[in-house]
Amino acid sequence: MRIVSALLLSGLLIAATGCVSKTRHQRDVSSLKNQVAQMDAALQAQQEKNRVLEAELASRAQRGGGVSATTYRTPSGFELPAADIQKALKGAGYYSGSIDGKIGPDSREALRNFQRDNGLTADGVCGRQTWNKLKTNLNS
Helix, strand or coil, X not given: CHHHHHHHHHHHHHHHHCHHHHHHHHHHHHHHHHHHHHHHXXXXXXXXXXXXXXXXXXXXXXXXXXXXXXXXXXXXXXXXXXXXXXHHHHHCCCCCCCCCCCCCHHHHHHHHHHHHHCCCCCCCCCCHXXXXXXXHHCCC
């Protein structure tokens, strides 16, 4: 009886520490690889959406859409006077054009440079984060 019990325990010990754990490890690795592949695909899809939106935003800006002489509007709905953006950019030393209340190519380039220098996403859009850093230069 002792020999049979010892053999059974030995078999269980080998099964628990050998093939079973290797199979489980391989399954876990495979699962993680699948999750990484899914996240990579989602990231690529989001990057493509961003490229399309950036192209549309640039196209609208060239046509004058979404930008008025008085109010600047971001795609997310954030609004502020366009002239204030230009004044703040000028006060910060990033814009040298006239304060005409129209966010054109020079203003967007100044925004990108300001964003780049201040650790923000350099997209040329004056959203809330950009404005929070930029507005300190409004009266400079």
